[in-house]
Amino acid sequence: MNSMRIYADNAATTAISPAAIDAMLTCMRESDGNPSSLHSAGQKAAEALADARGRIAARLGCEPAELIFTSGGSEADNQALRGIAHLGAAKGKKHIISTAFEHHAVLHTLRKLEKEGFTVTLLDVHENGIVTPEEVRAAIRPDTCLVSVMYANNEIGTIQPIAEIGRVCREAGVLFHTDAVQAVGHLPIDVKAQNIDLLSLSAHKFHGPKGTGALYVRKGIYLEPLIEGGAQERGRRAGTENLPAIVGMAAALDEACDHLDEYTARLIPLRDRLIAGLSRIPHAVLNGDAKQRLPGNVSFCFEGIEGESLLLLLDDKGICASSGSACTSGSLDPSHVLLAIGRVHDVAHGSLRLSLGADVTEEEIDYLIQAVTETVAYLRSISPVWRDLQRGVRDYIIA
Ligand SMILES: *Cc1c(COP(=O)(O)O)cnc(C)c1O
Numbered sequence: 001m002n003s004m005r006i007y008a009d010n011a012a013t014t015a016i017s018p019a020a021i022d023a024m025l026t027c028m029r030e031s032d033g034n035p036s037s038l039h040s041a042g043q044k045a046a047e048a049l050a051d052a053r054g055r056i057a058a059r060l061g062c063e064p065a066e067l068i069f070t071s072g073g074s075e076a077d078n079q080a081l082r083g084i085a086h087l088g089a090a091k092g093k094k095h096i097i098s099t100a101f102e103h104h105a106v107l108h109t110l111r112k113l114e115k116e117g118f119t120v121t122l123l124d125v126h127e128n129g130i131v132t133p134e135e136v137r138a139a140i141r142p143d144t145c146l147v148s149v150m151y152a153n154n155e156i157g158t159i160q161p162i163a164e165i166g167r168v169c170r171e172a173g174v175l176f177h178t179d180a181v182q183a184v185g186h187l188p189i190d191v192k193a194q195n196i197d198l199l200s201l202s203a204h205k206f207h208g209p210k211g212t213g214a215l216y217v218r219k220g221i222y223l224e225p226l227i228e229g230g231a232q233e234r235g236r237r238a239g240t241e242n243l244p245a246i247v248g249m250a251a252a253l254d255e256a257c258d259h260l261d262e263y264t265a266r267l268i269p270l271r272d273r274l275i276a277g278l279s280r281i282p283h284a285v286l287n288g289d290a291k292q293r294l295p296g297n298v299s300f301c302f303e304g305i306e307g308e309s310l311l312l313l314l315d316d317k318g319i320c321a322s323s324g325s326a327c328t329s330g331s332l333d334p335s336h337v338l339l340a341i342g343r344v345h346d347v348a349h350g351s352l353r354l355s356l357g358a359d360v361t362e363e364e365i366d367y368l369i370q371a372v373t374e375t376v377a378y379l380r381s382i383s384p385v386w387r388d389l390q391r392g393v394r395d396y397i398i399a
Pocket residue numbers: 011012071072073074075077103105150152153154179180181182202203204205211212213
């Protein structure tokens with residue numbers, strides 16, 4: 001039972017796949033030119049870049065020219081929001097709709113845009129962690145230039161009705177962006193069929209390298225670049241391309257998409273076994289819809305404990321987990337995602353996110369259940385809050 005090591009923090013980052021490493025090494029050894037150079041070394045690099053772009057585009061259902069390579073998901077989100085905001089402003093449309101549980105790359109960019117004179121409506125999220133197309137429709141105004149709703153949430157894993165939200169936006173003539181960083185490589189995606197105008201992705205969330213990603217921008221939409229300089233990416237993002245990382249991203253995405261059905265079919269029963277096991281802990285609640293969630297995501301709140309203590313003790317048991325988002329660890333504020341779905345502060349503090357890898361085994365799931373159950377019981381045994389709850393001095397919030 002001891003000495004098991006389980007990496008259950010794949011929503012923070014995934015291990016780079018051997019196929020991606022091989023592709024990157026080959027690229028660094030054999031295509032080390034600058035893709036913008038006219039000589040043969042440059043042309044070889046340009047061919048590798050075009051090949052990677054074509055393969056990634058095919059996996060998203062878009063054209064290669066509709067992809068802009070970026071330094072990752074955060075840059076793609078910043079570029080999408082700022083680019084569309086400025087297009088909107090030029091037409092006198094300065095209203096943006098998004099949701100209260102987006103990643104900070106979206107929320108903080110929106111906060112900046114508000115300071116620059118834009119108006120932002122953040123839609124409330126239901127307790128099940130899902131935003132409805134009707135709510136998006138009701139929030140659209142004549143001056144709305146953009147709707148941005150994430151594909152799948154990075155903390156609670158809930159999947160949004162993206163195609164339907166996209167249809168609502170199309171009908172209203174409003175551009176639609178989705179932060180699909182948690183979805184690409186994990187869920188089927190077709191930007192055309194799903195009415196998506198802009199989509200952000202990041203390689204390190206699907207076993208590619210860190211520091212690389214892409215923004216899909218539908219043909220005909222011209223965004224002012226975030227990074228000025230050379231004419232790379234058709235003048236839409238300056239800077240010599242990170243070719244080895246882009247090639248590694250293409251290899252990782254091919255591998256993820258080739259095995260998507262198999263991994264999904266394997267993971268869902270294991271995820272549900274973990275959810276069922278952790279639901280047996282008293283005064284515990286699953287965060288987000290039980291079914292409409294990423295195949296590898298399990299997120300719980302346990303009353304009467306601190307998530308940080310739980311993480312440290314689980315680490316001692318060989319388990320790498322998270323209390324929510326990697327971006328907020330170190331801060332004492334409870335997760336904005338958990339608050340958005342209506343968890344009160346005291347409950348939100350006792351959160352745990354386990355994001356499973358596709359190779360997790362049933363034995364590991366059972367170890368996770370046992371380790372979390374024991375650790376929550378131990379932390380409660382030394383928790384003054386739990387003692388007060390047991391004595392009836394304060395009331396349980398989670399039934
Ligand atoms: C990880 C993540 C990002 C940021 O991507 P980086 O490549 O790390 O910049 C943005 N949005 C979501 C939903 C994420 O999970």
